[in-house]
Amino acid sequence: MKEVDPSAGETATTDPSSLPFLLTAAEAAKLLRTTRAAIYVRIERGLMPGVVKDGRRVLIRRDDLLRYVGSNA
Secondary structure (H helix, E strand, O other): OOOOOHHHOOOOOOOHHHOOOEEOHHHHHHHHOOOHHHHHHHHHOOOOOOEEEEOOEEEEEHHHHHHHHHHOO
């Protein structure tokens, strides 16, 4: 998928293979077109798949998130 300019009235897409294996909350939010706060709420409620906690750091497995998005589309 190619990157496009949203200001030109097109929808931006991201090539899944270009994403890192573990996404930050900000990267997941951008992919889902929501806010970081909404991602953290979903994690708290157990609604976010592929969550990996390492101390204070919270990461989300890319493949699990993409599978989740694909199954809920």
